[in-house]
Amino acid sequence: MIDFSALLAAVHLLFGSWEPWLVVIPGLLIGLLFHAVPGLTTSMAIALFLPVIPYMSFLSALVFMTAMYTGSLFGVAIPAILLNIPGSPAAVATTFDGFPLAQKGRHDEALGYALAASIAGQALSYVLLLLLVEPVAKVVIKLGPPEMAILSLWGLTLIAGLRGKRFFRGLLAGLLGLLLGTIGFSARGAIRGTMGIDVLLDGIPVIPAIIGLFAAAELFNLATAEYIVEDIGARRVSLRRILYGVTKTFGYPAALIRGALVGAAIGTVPGGHAVANLLSYSEAKRTAKDSSMFGRGDPRGVIAAEAGNGSSEGGSMATLLALGIPTGGATAIMLTAFDMHNITGGPQFMSDHKDIVYAVILANLIQVALLFFVGLAFVFAASYVVKIPLRMLIGMVISLSVIGSYLLTGNMSGPVALCVFSVIGWVLQRFEYPVAATVVGLLLARLTEGAMLRTYQMSGGDPLYLLERPVALILLALLVTSFAAPFLGRKLRQLKRPVTHA
Amino acid sequence: MPISWKPLALGRRTTPGGEPGANFPEKENVVTWGRVEFVSAKRRISVDVPHLLVLSCIVGFCLWYLNDARSASDDIQNLLLIEPAAVLALIFAALVVPEIIVVSRTQSPPARFEREPIRPGKGMKIAGSMVALGVYVSLMGSIGFDVATALYVFGSLLVLGERRPLVLTVVPIAFTAVTIYGFKTIVPIPLPLFFG
Numbered sequence: 001m002i003d004f005s006a007l008l009a010a011v012h013l014l015f016g017s018w019e020p021w022l023v024v025i026p027g028l029l030i031g032l033l034f035h036a037v038p039g040l041t042t043s044m045a046i047a048l049f050l051p052v053i054p055y056m057s058f059l060s061a062l063v064f065m066t067a068m069y070t071g072s073l074f075g076v077a078i079p080a081i082l083l084n085i086p087g088s089p090a091a092v093a094t095t096f097d098g099f100p101l102a103q104k105g106r107h108d109e110a111l112g113y114a115l116a117a118s119i120a121g122q123a124l125s126y127v128l129l130l131l132l133v134e135p136v137a138k139v140v141i142k143l144g145p146p147e148m149a150i151l152s153l154w155g156l157t158l159i160a161g162l163r164g165k166r167f168f169r170g171l172l173a174g175l176l177g178l179l180l181g182t183i184g185f186s187a188r189g190a191i192r193g194t195m196g197i198d199v200l201l202d203g204i205p206v207i208p209a210i211i212g213l214f215a216a217a218e219l220f221n222l223a224t225a226e227y228i229v230e231d232i233g234a235r236r237v238s239l240r241r242i243l244y245g246v247t248k249t250f251g252y253p254a255a256l257i258r259g260a261l262v263g264a265a266i267g268t269v270p271g272g273h274a275v276a277n278l279l280s281y282s283e284a285k286r287t288a289k290d291s292s293m294f295g296r297g298d299p300r301g302v303i304a305a306e307a308g309n310g311s312s313e314g315g316s317m318a319t320l321l322a323l324g325i326p327t328g329g330a331t332a333i334m335l336t337a338f339d340m341h342n343i344t345g346g347p348q349f350m351s352d353h354k355d356i357v358y359a360v361i362l363a364n365l366i367q368v369a370l371l372f373f374v375g376l377a378f379v380f381a382a383s384y385v386v387k388i389p390l391r392m393l394i395g396m397v398i399s400l401s402v403i404g405s406y407l408l409t410g411n412m413s414g415p416v417a418l419c420v421f422s423v424i425g426w427v428l429q430r431f432e433y434p435v436a437a438t439v440v441g442l443l444l445a446r447l448t449e450g451a452m453l454r455t456y457q458m459s460g461g462d463p464l465y466l467l468e469r470p471v472a473l474i475l476l477a478l479l480v481t482s483f484a485a486p487f488l489g490r491k492l493r494q495l496k497r498p499v500t501h502a
Numbered sequence: 503m504p505i506s507w508k509p510l511a512l513g514r515r516t517t518p519g520g521e522p523g524a525n526f527p528e529k530e531n532v533v534t535w536g537r538v539e540f541v542s543a544k545r546r547i548s549v550d551v552p553h554l555l556v557l558s559c560i561v562g563f564c565l566w567y568l569n570d571a572r573s574a575s576d577d578i579q580n581l582l583l584i585e586p587a588a589v590l591a592l593i594f595a596a597l598v599v600p601e602i603i604v605v606s607r608t609q610s611p612p613a614r615f616e617r618e619p620i621r622p623g624k625g626m627k628i629a630g631s632m633v634a635l636g637v638y639v640s641l642m643g644s645i646g647f648d649v650a651t652a653l654y655v656f657g658s659l660l661v662l663g664e665r666r667p668l669v670l671t672v673v674p675i676a677f678t679a680v681t682i683y684g685f686k687t688i689v690p691i692p693l694p695l696f697f698g
Contacts, residue, residue, distance in 0.1 A: 166598075166601070172560065172594040175587050175590055175594065179567055179584065179591065182584055182587075186575075186579075186580050188577065188579050190577075192570055192571040192574050193570050219631075220628045220631050391659060392664070392673060394658060394662060395657075395658025395662075399677075402635075402638065402639065403647060403651070403685060407691050407693075412642075415642065423632055426628070431552075456579060
């Protein structure tokens with residue numbers, strides 16, 4: 001599984017020079033900062049620093065970019081927990097339990113859970129990558145549209161789990177999000193639902209819409225509160241509480257490990273990074289013995305979501321290095337660094353530059369350890385947000401999000417989407433339609449439709465085509481099992497319970 | 503059978519028996535504004551009008567969007583996800599209706615459409631925040647992001663109750679300066695500004 005001679009060469013490469021280590025901490029900080037500000041993205045951060053890439057060695061360039069990626073994976077959780085604003089789709093599930101924890105005055109603890117889970121998830125995925133990068137490459141190349149369609153459906157089943165108190169309202173909200181997410185050009189060139197507005201041809205801008213649905217709607221409701229945390233005693237910034245959250249994370253091994261494994265697997269698939277946190281959260285909720293606190297401040301929700309998000313990095317790197325296929329915006333820009341040094345990722349790269357591959361993996365394991373210290377300091381500073389009066393915070397946060405939305409889309413469609421969806425989000429919340437379900441539908445609509453369409457085209461409409469795709473059948477079996485397992489488990493426990501006679 | 507129409511006014515509190523103004527413990531107080539009742543000798547039909555309007559908008563959107571997608575192309579490849587999703591949405595909307603239009607016996611207590619009451623002061627702040635955001639987004643393209651942001655933060659502070667002149671002047675200007683300058687430095691996308 002491990003080529004030890006290449007591993008030794010990697011150690012020599014990494015520790016034979018100071019250059020790779022000079023860029024790690026700046027990379028982590030840039031990644032953290034960019035995703036802690038709503039509207040800024042990892043892709044922007046990496047693109048911004050592309051001009052310096054040719055002046056670095058290839059290894060230093062990769063270490064710098066992966067450090068930014070590592071920092072950003074945790075950075076997105078900070079506004080998600082403190083302000084209910086997911087820094088990217090990768091932190092949507094973190095808001096479900098992170099913000100309720102913050103409102104209860106447990107913001108430090110929640111940030112501690114997120115930090116520890118993100119680090120543990122990333123570390124686990126890189127250890128798996130070290131052991132399994134070649135076999136993983138062989139499996140990933142077999143993944144196609146049918147497998148993506150099943151993964152997307154798996155993500156959509158999360159909607160059923162987010163129903164809140166009202167079952168049918170939850171499903172209706174999710175389907176509304178799904179329909180809204182398909183507005184615009186279809187893959188076949190049909191124009192749906194644009195009402196003649198040109199900017200809608202590319203669809204509704206998803207991240208501004210999500211910020212509007214979640215954050216702006218919530219902030220309207222907070223208009224009469226004084227602070228995010230009402231209790232003055234709870235409105236403190238405590239390093240001790242953050243560290244408490246970090247250590248308590250390991251008291252939930254099931255949520256942590258399951259979330260990390262799901263995220264690592266999903267991260268290997270193009271587009272999977274955005275749904276890794278959702279699927280990890282969904283599985284944690286579905287398999288929990290008592291899921292009544294999910295959505296109301298259950299630490300397992302934050303831990304599973306962040307472990308899944310963090311571990312998706314290792315999966316993404318496996319696909320990038322082994323196949324030369326980017327799985328998202330950040331890895332696509334990393335490929336540019338490959339081009340700048342006249343290197344192409346893929347099987348040839350794996351066989352010719354195995355020492356660099358192992359060096360990147362080892363460097364990432366060390367980055368993850370450094371993230372603990374850098375992240376802790378960052379989180380300690382970020383926690384002061386709860387001390388700012390809401391009447392100041394609301395305007396500043398919303399205007400930051402509006403400007404960020406403009407930067408994301410490059411035109412006014414971002415701010416307008418944020419504004420419109422903030423009103424929609426408030427109305428949905430008011431009448432007890434779970435906004436989270438609408439967000440999940442919105443996020444997964446394009447991915448699901450595209451995968452279903454390509455599957456239909458490949459199969460010619462023949463459902464028996466799935467029998468020719470063993471990986472798809474395995475995923476379908478896993479989907480059905482994960483769905484049925486809690487019900488079957490309950491039935492088995494009921495059957496095993498001894499019958500008592502009066 | 504005579505049917506009487508009894509609309510309840512905004513904000514009136516009701517007892518379980520339907521009579522306004524009675525006293526009972528705070529936790530049982532339910533404000534059911536916008537509720538309309540149709541009462542006959544045997545039946546009482548309670549309608550949550552605001553919720554019915556919202557559901558109608560959702561159903562209306564689903565129907566309109568399905569029709570629009572079909573007119574764009576009725577090929578199965580265009581409607582693969584949209585048609586099943588829209589049909590399911592309509593089915594679930596029909597299943598939500600019994601929660602909004604409740605039929606009960608006249609002698610039974612009226613239906614309780616429970617929502618946390620919005621006090622007039624809070625309602626004004628929420629509405630004011632929404633209007634402020636709408637005005638901000640409408641104006642930012644024409645008067646510049648810098649001026650619009652400063653005015654929005656100022657307006658938001660005012661709506662939410664800030665009255666200290668120093669805070670009302672310094673915070674919007676300082677925040678705008680730091681934000682716009684920061685974004686200009688970090689991000690290569692130009693922002694439309696009034697100054698610069």
